[in-house]
Amino acid sequence: MENAAVDEKRLGDVVEHFYRAFLAADREALATFVAPEAAWIVRLDTVLSGAHRGPEGISVLRRQIDELTAGTWRPLREDSFDIATSPWHGVIMDRFLAERGERRLDSHEAIIAAVEEGRVTRLFHYLHDPAAFVAFWSP
Template identity: 25%
Template structure:
């Protein structure tokens, strides 16, 4: 069975993120992409526009001194321009460690990501780690 193109797009994004290839990652998104981060911490909020989203991803690496790892578990598509991913994120920040599952909900238009809604299994833990 061939993978749905929206799932393949999301997988390419995870591969680019894992290698720190912001140019390749940016090429998968529209200029007006928005990434919504839950919680109440310095990374929370609506990161609007390609530059802001890529800066968010760079900051994840900077804040964790390059220890951020994202292990993709699954990608699913609805065939109508939406895809979902589930992954486990691992990182260290100072003397704090984090290992937590996330879900991302993608909106895809014209073969590019236009919106990313992020969910976490433990918002309080996220806030403690990033706060």
């Protein structure tokens, strides 16, 4: 099946609903906006690295983030994110803060989301400072 371009407004809405569901750790909403075959790829060598598959895998990633940071992981502000769109992708840009023992995270990140048939199918994670991300999320 050939992928067709998506209306950018609709794509942006899907990506925003996905992001808000992820932040809220809302498994039901994630199941609505994430395709069963979706994969979120987290690069580098950290406790979060790997391919997190489907709504359940992405929900497990979110719970893992909460557990590892004792619930301190959060965006800078509720409204600190931006979403840029094209006919093919939505890009979520935000700044995240967290504490993990003595470690502190202050990370500018981008999450690229591919959307097909109204659902997120692939997510790629990009970092402003990969070394700081690895230092924070290393075992």
